[in-house]
Amino acid sequence: MKAVISQIFSIKELRQRLLITLLLFAIFRLMASIPVPGADLEAIKQLFNSNQYLGLLNLVSGGVMSNFSIVTLGLGPYITASIIIQVLTVVFPKLEELSKEGDYGREKINQYTRLLTVPLSVLQAFVMYFLFSSQGLINALTPIELVLMVVTLVTGTAFLVWLGDQMSEFGVGNGTSMLIFGGIVSSFPRTIGQTLTSADTQSIATIAVVGVAAVLVVYLIVKVNEGVRRIPISYARRLRGTHFYGGKETYLPLKVNMAGVIPVIFALSMVSLPTLGAQLLQKSANPQLASISRDILRFLQPQHPTYMVIYFLLVFGFTFFYTAVQFNPEKMAEDLKKNGGFITGIRPGRATADYLSTLLSRITVIGGLFLGGIAVLPSITQSLTGITTLALGGTGLLIVVNVVMETLKQVEAITTTRDYEGFL
Numbered sequence: 001m002k003a004v005i006s007q008i009f010s011i012k013e014l015r016q017r018l019l020i021t022l023l024l025f026a027i028f029r030l031m032a033s034i035p036v037p038g039a040d041l042e043a044i045k046q047l048f049n050s051n052q053y054l055g056l057l058n059l060v061s062g063g064v065m066s067n068f069s070i071v072t073l074g075l076g077p078y079i080t081a082s083i084i085i086q087v088l089t090v091v092f093p094k095l096e097e098l099s100k101e102g103d104y105g106r107e108k109i110n111q112y113t114r115l116l117t118v119p120l121s122v123l124q125a126f127v128m129y130f131l132f133s134s135q136g137l138i139n140a141l142t143p144i145e146l147v148l149m150v151v152t153l154v155t156g157t158a159f160l161v162w163l164g165d166q167m168s169e170f171g172v173g174n175g176t177s178m179l180i181f182g183g184i185v186s187s188f189p190r191t192i193g194q195t196l197t198s199a200d201t202q203s204i205a206t207i208a209v210v211g212v213a214a215v216l217v218v219y220l221i222v223k224v225n226e227g228v229r230r231i232p233i234s235y236a237r238r239l240r241g242t243h244f245y246g247g248k249e250t251y252l253p254l255k256v257n258m259a260g261v262i263p264v265i266f267a268l269s270m271v272s273l274p275t276l277g278a279q280l281l282q283k284s285a286n287p288q289l290a291s292i293s294r295d296i297l298r299f300l301q302p303q304h305p306t307y308m309v310i311y312f313l314l315v316f317g318f319t320f321f322y323t324a325v326q327f328n329p330e331k332m333a334e335d336l337k338k339n340g341g342f343i344t345g346i347r348p349g350r351a352t353a354d355y356l357s358t359l360l361s362r363i364t365v366i367g368g369l370f371l372g373g374i375a376v377l378p379s380i381t382q383s384l385t386g387i388t389t390l391a392l393g394g395t396g397l398l399i400v401v402n403v404v405m406e407t408l409k410q411v412e413a414i415t416t417t418r419d420y421e422g423f424l
Contacts, residue, residue: 014172014411014414020171021167024166024175025182028071028160028183031156032067033069034070035067035068036069038138038141039068039132044132047137048065048066070155071156072128073128073157075157075176075180076124077117077121077157078114078161079265080269081114081120083262084116089109118154121158122150125154127280129141129150134279134283160179163179164178164179172411173407173410174407177399177402177406184400210381213381217397218401220370224366224367224370225257225402226405229253229256229359231356232344233336233341233342233343234249234341254359254360255363256366256367258323258327258367259322259326261395261399261402264375264395267311268311274296275300277296278296282294308376312373313372316372319367319372329357332356333348333350336348336352371398374397374398378395
């Protein structure tokens with residue numbers, strides 16, 4: 001990795017990509033600092049700082065929600081739309097066939113994802129307005145002003161999607177992931193400063209322990225993300241004309257964390273629905289409805305055991321679900337059989353599919369337990385120490401480490417391709 005980093009500044013193409021990435025980051029942060037008129041920004045910031053759940057939503061969105069900026073919705077609607085389209089691709093055969101049609105199919109899938117992002121953005125914009133207005137954090141708007149605000153927020157999300165596409169094409173790394181990464185990293189100095197400023201003599205040791213634990217979490221994330229189970233694959237020798245083909249041995253890598261950070265984000269979106277609904281209804285004129293809303297908010301506080309259990313189970317379940325979407329054992333077994341490949345000691349066809357399915361389930365259990373533990377780590381840390389570590393907690397570190405590793409792999413691929421071109 002050190003060699004890859006050193007080559008970034010020695011290769012003209014990588015230098016240009018890096019400069020473009022930094023420029024797009026600057027544009028993103030500039031847009032995140034332009035607030036929507038009519039809101040009490042200080043009260044909104046205090047709300048996000050005092051509520052760990054809202055703080056986690058702000059973290060995943062790239063740190064733009066607490067400013068109530070024109071890009072407040074962030075990339076959340078786009079990520080949700082991407083997940084929904086991926087699920088529908090498995091459910092509907094026509095979408096699955098379309099996804100296999102090369103560049104044209106991928107372009108159509110991306111187009112459907114962008115189209116679905118618009119209604120999701122509109123829905124989220126209305127929910128955010130009613131949430132803030134119910135808390136007295138935003139002035140009452142006329143219908144025209146409300147429409148203008150919704151259009152502004154939806155346009156901000158569309159702009160971030162476009163910005164991410166430009167970063168993916170002309171910059172370094174995956175644009176969507178890099179924007180979220182930039183928002184999280186930009187909050188690190190503020191988080192560290194607030195923690196140290198509020199610390200007293202007795203809590204210095206606790207902060208040091210949390211810091212060491214964060215380093216260990218980074219190490220575990222790297223090891224789990226790099227962890228693979230290599231399944232040996234052999235190919236039978238076949239005679240074509242006067243030449244033999246095949247007879248080689250390779251391996252099929254099954255990653256421990258095949259789902260990445262998607263289950264955490266998806267579980268957070270699911271657990272947010274009852275919480276947001278309860279926050280909207282807690283001041284209802286109906287006493288029974290208001291009481292139920294307050295009970296939901298109390299049980300779904302991030303420090304409450306009920307919230308931790310529900311969040312952990314959702315992450316664990318979505319890890320299995322998303323892994324099943326990403327990897328189909330039956331299709332893999334069929335492809336191996338068509339190409340003359342087989343797993344040593346396992347019959348081709350159905351027996352291979354059953355073997356891969358069983359092995360994948362065992363590996364996914366480890367990945368699901370790991371992601372679930374990472375997701376609830378900030379809540380456990382705050383319950384034990386009283387220190388809020390969202391940016392430096394499990395989810396934030398998981399996203400940051402994932403993005404850094406994927407970006408370094410892309411840089412390494414570019415340098416390797418350049419070396420081959422020079423050799424040829």
